[in-house]
Amino acid sequence: MTKIAFIGAGSLGFTHELVRDILTFPLLEDATLSLMDIDPERLAWAKKGVEKLIHEGKRPAKVEATLDRAEALKDADVVLTTILTGHTDTWRYDIEIPKKYGVDINVGDTRGPSGIFRFLRTINPMMDIVRDMEKYCPQAVLLNYTNPMAMLCAALQRQTFITVTGLCHSVQGTAMMLAEWIGAPFEEIDYVCAGINHQAWYLEYKWNGVDAYPLIDKAIKTRPEIYNEEIVRNEMYLALGKYVTESSGHNSEYNWWFRKRPDLIAKYCTDGSGWNPGEYAYILKEYQHNEATWKDQVKEELDRQLGPEDLERGLEYAAYIINALKGGDMFMFNGNVPNTSLITNLPEGACVEVPVVVDKAGFHAIHVGDLPPECALLTQLSSGIEEMAINASIAGDPVMVYRAICHDPLTASVLSLAEIRKMTNELFAQNQQYLPQFKVHSV
Amino acid sequence: MTKIAFIGAGSLGFTHELVRDILTFPLLEDATLSLMDIDPERLAWAKKGVEKLIHEGKRPAKVEATLDRAEALKDADVVLTTILTGHTDTWRYDIEIPKKYGVDINVGDTRGPSGIFRFLRTINPMMDIVRDMEKYCPQAVLLNYTNPMAMLCAALQRQTFITVTGLCHSVQGTAMMLAEWIGAPFEEIDYVCAGINHQAWYLEYKWNGVDAYPLIDKAIKTRPEIYNEEIVRNEMYLALGKYVTESSGHNSEYNWWFRKRPDLIAKYCTDGSGWNPGEYAYILKEYQHNEATWKDQVKEELDRQLGPEDLERGLEYAAYIINALKGGDMFMFNGNVPNTSLITNLPEGACVEVPVVVDKAGFHAIHVGDLPPECALLTQLSSGIEEMAINASIAGDPVMVYRAICHDPLTASVLSLAEIRKMTNELFAQNQQYLPQFKVHSV
Amino acid sequence: MTKIAFIGAGSLGFTHELVRDILTFPLLEDATLSLMDIDPERLAWAKKGVEKLIHEGKRPAKVEATLDRAEALKDADVVLTTILTGHTDTWRYDIEIPKKYGVDINVGDTRGPSGIFRFLRTINPMMDIVRDMEKYCPQAVLLNYTNPMAMLCAALQRQTFITVTGLCHSVQGTAMMLAEWIGAPFEEIDYVCAGINHQAWYLEYKWNGVDAYPLIDKAIKTRPEIYNEEIVRNEMYLALGKYVTESSGHNSEYNWWFRKRPDLIAKYCTDGSGWNPGEYAYILKEYQHNEATWKDQVKEELDRQLGPEDLERGLEYAAYIINALKGGDMFMFNGNVPNTSLITNLPEGACVEVPVVVDKAGFHAIHVGDLPPECALLTQLSSGIEEMAINASIAGDPVMVYRAICHDPLTASVLSLAEIRKMTNELFAQNQQYLPQFKVHSV
């Protein structure tokens, strides 16, 4: 029997989706789902939601809810982390302080000054979880959904013996979008996608074994509605020749080309028809809106009658992975794992997003080789900056944080070194209480 | 519809087994099986055998037989090679010449002076096959069963764009033997096995996720019948702490420890109860015996009434791989592939035997990392010698052949450098007609 | 007896200085100095200058002048290249076209759009020289002074068997400036400087064996005249903690931080007291001025009476190197050589600037290891862009040129991908006649 611990179970959408998927696997239908959160109200809602899924699906699974992390972790086989450190009042400054200096952020959960400070805060509770795992479930694997994915996973992977794999749906999401664009049934598509989280590249994309890039190229160049759906990523494709994962909005803040001038934001990051073309502070605004309305939504959702389609398996990787670990079908996905000569021109030991096969013997990462130079240069820089931020956190060295941010493409396109120093200091001052790993909070 | 070409289809046992397996997969049951051999008599027998399998299994598959390799290869999806260069009168000297000098060989198909000369002969028809594949079926993959596996595959892999993967059943064979020794159902066993063909090491061997080496250790040390089953490999395990693939006989000729003195051969290589404890020229004698009797055996076999158990799927990898390539279940096996930082302390580009996942997108090799030193030293030496032999063949340099043989463990344990030179020259003289890649046949 | 060929001998200042130094070494005083240029007028002046040096110094050296490159190269021991492809009317557009798009260049001889197009033009005559060397003096070494140093040397190093080493005085120049700042006699200073040409970092800088960075730090922070002498490089030091080679003006165009906004150019690149604080098109204007006046200067210089101080050895590396190659004192300098695991976090095979020892057995490059991350990120990006430009030239692929420029820090800080495409196309159109390696001159 399998015990699955959900740390941060109050991330209600995630918990719902993952439990729904888990219960579809016969091998897992009698699992113990142990929900943990630091927020008792959200935890209670999470439990109710899971109970409803179990009841409607008529599964023998058990659910537990606890505020005690050790209890949730005790003898778990798999641990899922979907935590968020603090409310919007904690992390709004990740976005708002850079904006004061002219660094215009869309999401801020991955890299750049916003992502780095989110990492510096979040690594502390994540390390606590992992240290508890070493005590209470040393054999368990950690499947992490918390962002910033690459920095958190790498920082964990090099400080614990626990197997940590990061999961993100952006790889299959983009792959499905491209299939739709060229009219291909998704099951006829193969691809090799590799890089780092939110900056992975489709090195191959084939329809029935034949290179489908010419079709993608044609779709982008000849069909305005497709160009408009992902303006930033399509522009990147047109320049670099390979398609990249994650939304246009996210990508617009990971490089130099789109957000450094207001006219470019207006041109490239505003009117796209996809879910996140690149508006300033898009996700922050969403969260601020949700904070007012989430309880009503949750109640409504709990009252809703579930149909069979609500119990169907979705596309998130976690349940497939747990099923494979317990002896079910082998499963291949794009995971965030330590770079052991997998991508040979990214730093050894960095957290890379590559194809991974999982079976009952564990995770088996697939060798990719060199990224082509047109994808490698930006990815190497991003990964190198992340390495600096990780090492800065481990060493408690604020200067290394500053130097990391100095190289962030968007920041570097907008500010001088002196201005970056000022911005970094303001970010340190705002976050001081969440950063015990630093003795000094200025540079 | 899938076309599968069998080059060397006159290897009747192999052809029978592979076809039987292929026909068990619904995706492949209408395949075209194109048999080719240079020996018309054997080819005719092979065709009859396949026809019988198709008929008994009531499959829509088609069989063709041809002496024309181009015809067999034309538009094939998969090519299987099970060729043997020459009759026993060709290769008996690989065994008999070294014996004259005191180098006592048991099989001689893998490495050492016998294996190197077998390679130098066999690479020529193998290159011809691959050059034809480039012309007639450039998209096809080559699954090679011909020995010496590592040298042939590496030599091909670096000289063609065709995907070449070498297959050998010794990994799962040994894994099953160990499971039996410890009383574990094989489906509860996981292992990581890596190295080079016939010298791969079970770096992990687990029963239900728990290290089973202590059980293996106990079995070998306390149960004489188990010690006796694989004396050479058990001695290697007792010294080195990891179990190795392939029979004791094979292994006895790959290192310094067992065949250099008659008393050691008597003690370690003679009375084992496994299929090949290590007798001098064991396989050569088998073949010589078969040459007299094979036709009767074939006839008898063709006349035999097949039962349902004769149509059941076996454990050879090839059919599972073809099924996965055509869109069936993903499949993990130990394949012989180019070392792209997969085993980080073996030569880059050498042919290594590591876990490989195959699906419709192709082959995905799994990263292993460093072999532990107790396994690495011998394997590095073997692989380094193989690299020299491969490069010697490509460069047509007989001196490099000599230098490779100088380092062969068994040879080096027995002979002086001058004696090795003499033996090498005699082997060159005997094989001269089969080695057009060399202008000079002495050193 | 040593023959030294000067290709581009019409670079009168260089030729004068190098010959003066050469004649100070007893081992070289009877050398044959073979001057070659494509401009007969400049060549004649060069010859007169050398004759004067020989005469005044009373050396047995011989001088030859020829328009025929083959004649100059025939049996040379050492070849010096100081060529410039075209007059200012050829290369002014490297500076002026980017300026139209907002990319404000100070020198434009190293990297960025200007440096890349200078490379794409200049590699053609440089390859011609090297091909002639293969014919006429295959044992000779090439000491290159022509820019862009790193791209030219790397492109040559991977296409010829001739030993090519690039020389630049910026390493010792900066080292002497720093010594002066801290009041240290230069002979008491040791340093390890490594990176790529014009972007190498003083990883160690010691005065009598003790780290002198604290003294440098104090000088920059407390003495305004020192801060003002190298504003850009001092700002880089204050952020990154290591000092970089070459002038502030050069450096201001190699990164994101100084030239993307007019106010930053005004603040950081205008009023420095060093030789090149960073004015727009500084070197172009110098050359345009010189084109009007050089003949008068040359005449004046030739008429001038030489004193003993005019015959003293200077600090350029070339003469010391030639002396060491001919059996004189071993000499250590910073040379531009292929990266053979010398700087372990820059691309293997790129041209790196590292300590090199030369003696009569040739060049021996010193292992450096990893650049620290604060120096590595920018240098990796620069080197990666250079690799793309080199490969673009070899492959004749204009798209790869565009992609290289897309990643240039200054360009990327100012322009969108579409704007960069337009600028690249204009540069291609302007240079079309000098770029026979490309079949297509637009992207």
Added chain:
Amino acid sequence: MTKIAFIGAGSLGFTHELVRDILTFPLLEDATLSLMDIDPERLAWAKKGVEKLIHEGKRPAKVEATLDRAEALKDADVVLTTILTGHTDTWRYDIEIPKKYGVDINVGDTRGPSGIFRFLRTINPMMDIVRDMEKYCPQAVLLNYTNPMAMLCAALQRQTFITVTGLCHSVQGTAMMLAEWIGAPFEEIDYVCAGINHQAWYLEYKWNGVDAYPLIDKAIKTRPEIYNEEIVRNEMYLALGKYVTESSGHNSEYNWWFRKRPDLIAKYCTDGSGWNPGEYAYILKEYQHNEATWKDQVKEELDRQLGPEDLERGLEYAAYIINALKGGDMFMFNGNVPNTSLITNLPEGACVEVPVVVDKAGFHAIHVGDLPPECALLTQLSSGIEEMAINASIAGDPVMVYRAICHDPLTASVLSLAEIRKMTNELFAQNQQYLPQFKVHSV
């Protein structure tokens, strides 16, 4: 003023030679020579010898002698180690125990079972010296002459921040012998020699810039007196094509080819005319003889009148290195340093013997690249075995010692795995008191 500590100053020959050389350098003539030994009698003799050299040479140098290591090390600039752990009664068993099993050793100071046990004993006092250096002279460099060179240096280099470089004269010794063979003045010879101590290969050997291997080849093949001078090494050259360092006797025990059969010892290791053709226990017998006679020799030597030739500088590296470190002429030598991608096909971090340049900034190791395969295979194996022995000592793991010895070429050519186990256990039992790093002394 320079302080040089001699640890093991009772190695009278070494101390005499090194002091004589040191005093020839003006920069060092006022050095303080601090002699330390654990044997007061030998120490007293050493001091007298040094005093005589100082007096005869009329130098201002000072000599001190002490039994207190801390006192000798205090504020030293350079530390020289020439220690020997124990008398012949300690280490005779390194030779005599293997002989009982049939492993016939000539010297036993480098590798193989004898060398490994010598290492396991000697690393303990060497670590003590280095720990004291960390306390009493943390800036000093350690120049080690104690054997086994590669294992001791590597074990120290990875466990201390002190710079440790190993010195051995076998590289220049062999180079001079080869020069003599071909009639070349040594100053006209250049070479590149690289590998590991006592197994380094002349990758290039040039006379006035031209490959001199054809001349060496001819000398060996046509002149019997030259063949006879170094039979073992000449046989190795004839097979492998590159010349190796150290005497024929030493080399005869580092591989499989010469000492495994009595007839081969008789043929190759007995009648050579060089200083050590390969007699059983040659050095042990020398030491045993010296133990009876050394005092008389020392007295005689001290009474001898020194002539000017007795004060001339010799060829040992140490004095040249110290002079360079103190600001004298840069010096290139073959040193034993950590492998930082210097020899790219030997283990990273192993102790390799490569060209090193020393100047006042310290040691600068020269990149070599791959050893050619004909040299690499044996050297990789030797280095891999050494790595195992080093790690065994650090981990206190006797099993890893056994596994290391299992792979020793000579041992593996002669014994079975079970016999090697027995021999290893006997060596452990004999050495138990000197091996505190092991808790268990059997396998």
